[in-house]
Amino acid sequence: AQRVTQPEKLLSVFKGAPVELKCNYSYSGSPELFWYVQYSRQRLQLLLRHISRESIKGFTADLNKGETSFHLKKPFAQEEDSAMYYCALSTMNRDDKIIFGKGTRLHILP
């Protein structure tokens, strides 16, 4: 079964501290993995995708196929990082549907 698991509902981190949001997935094929972010009162938007191998707003995520993980990391948290983060995978099938995790709320403490 296709599944995305984000074990933490809420993660509180002090400003300047490192951030790691965990994500594990279950899929028999070769998925594409994403992180989406939703800031307060804004729409859901793409943060990064594993095929791009880019760093957005200081965030990076490495796909580990052996551990079926795609954890999101940032070395130094900033207050504006407070938001809801969703890990997601695309099955890369014809319908290109995206399967989301339940999300982790990141709260940056001053």
Added chain:
Amino acid sequence: ETGVTQSPTHLIKTRGQQVTLRCSSQSGHNTVSWYQQALGQGPQFIFQYYREEENGRGNFPPRFSGLQFPNYSSELNVNALELDDSALYLCASSLAGLGNTIYFGEGSWLTVV
């Protein structure tokens, strides 16, 4: 702004009624997907439309149906509303092709009482 607009933003319906939600896709996008996001959950894929035809469907009953129009705008219809249908309904548009970025609207909040 990403250009995906949805209406209405909020609405309240009674159990058993029918509802229609609307979505205008971003200019140039020919594919529209609909997602249901219940409180405390991630978005769940309902279905996708490409060139006015359903192109894939998630685990939702037939009372969830949709349409895509020649201008690529779309409607989501839900019949015989149930209390559990209360959720945020998100529309997302993209250009057809695997791996293309999808852009979400702000959603329509549906409350069923």
